Amino acid sequence: MSGRLNDVTTHLGTTHELGLVIAAMRGIAVARTREAHQYLQGIRTYADTIGTAIGEALTLLDVAERPTASSAGTQRHLRIVLCAEQGFAGSFSERILNMALESEPDAEDLLFVVGERGLTLTAEQAMTPAWSAAMAIHPDAMPALAGSIANALYAALDDAIPTRVTLVHGLPGGTEIQPIVSRLLLPFDYSRFPIASQARSPYVTLPPPQLITSLAEEYIYAELHEALMLSFAAENEARMQSMVAAQGNIEQRRDTLLAEFRRLRQEEITEEIIELSAIRF
Template sequence: MSGRLGEVAGHLATTRELGLVIGAMRAIAAARSREARNCLDSVRAYAETLGTAIGEALALLPEAQYPEVPAGGDRRHLVLALCAEQGFVGGFNERVLESAGACLGAAGAQLWVLGERGATVAAERGLRPAWSAPMIAHPDEMSALAGRMADALYARLGDGTPTRVSLVHAQPGEAGRQPVLTRTLLPFDYRRFPASHRHSSPAVTLAPARLVAGLAEEYVYAELCEALMLSFAAENEARMQAMVAARGNVERRSADLLAEYRRVRQDEITDEIIELSAARL
């Protein structure tokens, strides 16, 4: 085999191996996205239970002691953007950070970023996160990371720096694009949970005001869990789409190399025939 033929054959073999790797990455991304979607039902059921408990706890308070609904106005803003930890996700991080940047508008706003790749893209866009952490790489890591995020948020709120927290994350979508959602996480809006009107009050061991505050914190934790699962599912969905596009490119490249291999091989066979014919003459 000549040098040129060997070179083309080597490229062809490498391209085919790359196609196998891309197929495996697509399968892993699909499995992780499916796992995240399966976790969402339990997370949402937990949040729904907490919402019911908040309504029942609110009914224990005299109306004059109901938690105040936060008013609008100038507030120090903290924006938490959930980005991708790993690569091959197309424009996923750019879309999330674009929405986060739109929320930052006011002077003094802080950006927090989850995901190593997201932090890199943020730096490229001139955004400097005040806090960052790795995004989950598997659904089993959701609870621990949500707990860390909640602790960090309440510690920062305790310092009196931000008074409003917005959560920016993608969710699984249709037609090959994951929509980005922006929602207010804090201050907590109790209006979402109407006070229960059940005839018998539940037995409690905590003061009603303390119970309501504790349930609200737990609900914020549930919201963080839901956002992590949605973002993780969307990230892997974006990776699946990137792998589909990459697989198409690899298949086209493989077809080109195969055609070139056949052409080079045919040229060598022709040259050999000519040499044999010349030798006989």
């Protein structure tokens, strides 16, 4: 009896320690989610500024010379998939990768994977990404990661092979399951930027086509940066919810162990009383 009671006591201690770890992980996930949201406004303001500049730069070209975007005739699809870097985030990465691969990739298609969990999933499916990187685990590292993705993207583009580029990532939604979104990066859609209506053209030091191309690349960088921050927030939101579920399971297990402890302790006391009674009589 005492052996079984000792086992239950040990399990109770382990359960308590595990509960503390889960609570700490939940607190870290909450803090990281809030921190990501604090960065988003600055990223979006920067993107809006670049968008305004694109609208102003387009006025430097005649209507017939202005670039247009059409995905018709693209021969290759490049998917950039933002997954989780760390575990305990439920099915977060699986859902993102499943959306990215809803349509069967062609032989010419390329896959970029960000996040260790995404790399593990692609390896399980015998897939080899054309490029991969670890997901940043702190918002301060996102600008450098966005730059690395952009550099790899432009290195993979080939003028001879028209390519459609989509970005697939999670969104923080404050719900039980985070939404997944697929965004088109290329061909670049210039029509979303209203043409500036101003009497005087902006003063520029670059040829207008080169200026517009550079601004478009800068805007894509801003889109990548925003997507990384949104994915980071969504990943930690998913982890927070997983920790809430785990905490509930731990509490149920603790209640079961406490009931077992009380029962065994009562039986032990009863046996001691019976033994004492036998000795007396």
